[in-house]
Amino acid sequence: MSLRSVLESGKFAITAEVGPLKGTDINEIEEVAELLLGRVTATNVTDQQSSVMRLGSLATCHLLKEKGLEPVFQMTCRDRNRLALQSDLLSAHVLGIENVLALTGDLPSLGDHPQAKPVYDLDSVQLLWAINRLNEGYDVVGNELHGKTDFFPGAVVTPETDTEAKLELQLIKMEKKIAVGAKFFQTQAVYNVDNFAKFMKRVEGFGVPILAGVIPLKSVGMARFMNKNVSGVFVPEELIDKMAKAEDKAATGMDIAANLIKELKHICQGVHLMAIGWEKRVPAILDAAGL
Amino acid sequence: MIVSQQKPLEEILGYLDGEDRIFILGCNGCAEASGSGGPAQVAEMQSILEENGKNVIGSMVIDFLCQKALVKSRLRPRTEQVGAADSILIMTCGLGVQAVAASVNKICHPACDTVNIGGSRGEWKGKERCLECGECLLEYTGGICPLTACTKGLINGACGGASNGKCELDxxxxxxxxxxxxxxxxxxxxxxxxxxxxxxxxxxxxxSPKMMSTSLWALEQIDQEEKIE
Incomplete structure (x- = not known):
């Protein structure tokens, strides 16, 4: 069942993220694909995440599709101008890729090629608009296409924020994204279910399915690192304590993730697991969450 | 020198939609030299707005609008007039619009687009920045340029990267x-x-090639005159 039909029929969706490696070695991705097959609704492939040069999202989505998985093609505005974005979208369509997640993209200066020229010719709202144009059979300047696309476009939102301005800006941008065709949202990692429930209350009327982000904790250091360096991630002290006291850190981290999923299941339309190196443990986390 | 040109009248009137009392500001610096916001253009704009049913409750030409201290000191004697206005229409470059928007708590509309002349500079130094993009967006962003204030130059809103109001880059x-x-x-x-x-x-x-070889600045005409021997 496609991500579109799962979400449109109101079923709970499970997506997992995989990140291609730097280089041409695809063994890891293929192993992960086999483990995820039948366990997740769809698999996101990141687009050179953290601005670190890697194997591309489009080719990896194609590989996953061949393995029988439903890919979500993550596309950032960082590296391609409007010609390249549209052309890659047409390529994705002919390769049978249906889901596209439109993102702004991290700044190149934060990655491993800080000398690179940032593009941002379109922003994430305009990229969604462009996807919608291609779906209607036109490019962004209004030329007719020989054969249109049929994408199910998605977008991202950060539900937990540290300033009023940031929350309001996120919500207004979310509405803009919906207005230009976003059909689903995947969120930044959620650790505080009460705060997330408040966010869900705010967006109740928006009418789009929301997949809550889940990042399993691997260590106390990882939690503290994210709190300090990853915008929009707030791991509560209580969970950090739990990790600190745990004898088996991995088991505890997976347990925390499974419990989060169980609680999130009642308040949103899906979860989005970003395992960051723990992709092979995703089935076990889902088992523990009863999914 | 910063070269600016007036936006199409329709666009300007669109910005003023629903407003009645307008205060017009021009600049005796680059905008006058560009023919986009000097005394002549301010007077002309005043009559155009009046023909379109607006009440121009005051106007002023200051040198220079990119200097916030000057903007404040020159406008202070006109506080009552400015205070009574629904908005200020600012006929100058992107720096001037941003400097006025930062100095006066009024809705500030840009009346001009700033044209890229390929690298020439020479304005008052301030923290406002203008990329000379030729499609001024200050109408939509409270008089703060998103192309220069946002490190990604995003124009439809923030990315998710800020922490405590600060950019993830710095x-x-x-x-x-x-x-x-x-x-x-x-x-x-x-x-x-x-x-x-x-x-x-x-x-x-x-x-454009034309812009790269002239700044429209009156003094530039010296190039065409006889050289001093």
């Missing part, structure tokens, strides 16, 4: 979009954030 740098949010809130214009801004026409950001 903890010392304010998130441009959070500044825009606070400014629009202060001016009761938060609705502007909901407007979808179409992709920019970046061809307007490339200097």
């Amino acid at each position: 903890p010392e740098r304010d998130c441009g979009w959070e500044l825009i949010y606070e400014r629009l809130k202060q001016k009761n214009q938060l609705d502007k954030l909901k407007i979808l801004i179409p992709p920019k026409d970046y061809s307007k950001m490339m200097p």
Whole structure:
């Protein structure tokens, strides 16, 4: 069942993220694909995440599709101008890729090629608009296409924020994204279910399915690192304590993730697991969450 | 020298929609030299706005609008007039619009686009920045340029990267979009954030050959005159 039909029929969706490696070695991705097959609704492939040069999202989505998985093609505005974005979208369509997640993209200066020229010719709202144009059979300047696309476009939102301005800006941008065709949202990692429930209350009327982000904790250091360096991630002290006291850190981290999923299941339309190196443990986390 | 040209009248009238009392500001610096916002253009704009049913309650030409201290000191004697206005129409470059918007708690409309002349500079130094993009967006962003205030130059709102109001690129740098949010809130214009801004026409950001060889500045004509022997 496609991500579109799962979400449109109101079923709970499970997506997992995989990140291609730097280089041409695809063994890891293929192993992960086999483990995820039948366990997740769809698999996101990141687009050179953290601005670190890697194997591309489009080719990896194609590989996953061949393995029988439903890919979500993550596309950032960082590296391609409007010609390249549209052309890659047409390529994705002919390769049978249906889901596209439109993102702004991290700044190149934060990655491993800080000398690179940032593009941002379109922003994430305009990229969604462009996807919608291609779906209607036109490019962004209004030329007719020989054969249109049929994408199910998605977008991202950060539900937990540290300033009023940031929350309001996120919500207004979310509405803009919906207005230009976003059909689903995947969120930044959620650790505080009460705060997330408040966010869900705010967006109740928006009418789009929301997949809550889940990042399993691997260590106390990882939690503290994210709190300090990853915008929009707030791991509560209580969970950090739990990790600190745990004898088996991995088991505890997976347990925390499974419990989060169980609680999130009642308040949103899906979860989005970003395992960051723990992709092979995703089935076990889902088992523990009863999914 | 910064070269600016007036936006199409329809666009300017669109900005003023629903407003009655307008105060016009011109600049005796580059805008006068560009023929886009000197005394002559301010007078002309006043009569055009009046023909279109607006009440121009005052106007002033200052040198220079990019200097916030000058803007404040020159406008102070006119506080009552400015205070009574629904908005200020600013006929100058992107720096001037941003400097006025930062100095006066009034809705500030840009009347001009700033044209890229391929690298020439020479304005008063201030913290406002203008990329000379040729499609001024200050109408939508509270008079803070999103192309220069946001490190990604995003024009439809913030990315998710800010922490405590600071940019992820540099903890010392304010998130441009959070500044825009606070400014629009202060001016009761938060609705502007909901407007979808179409992709920019970046061809307007490339200097035309003509612009690269003249700055339209009156003194530049010296080039064509006889040289001093």
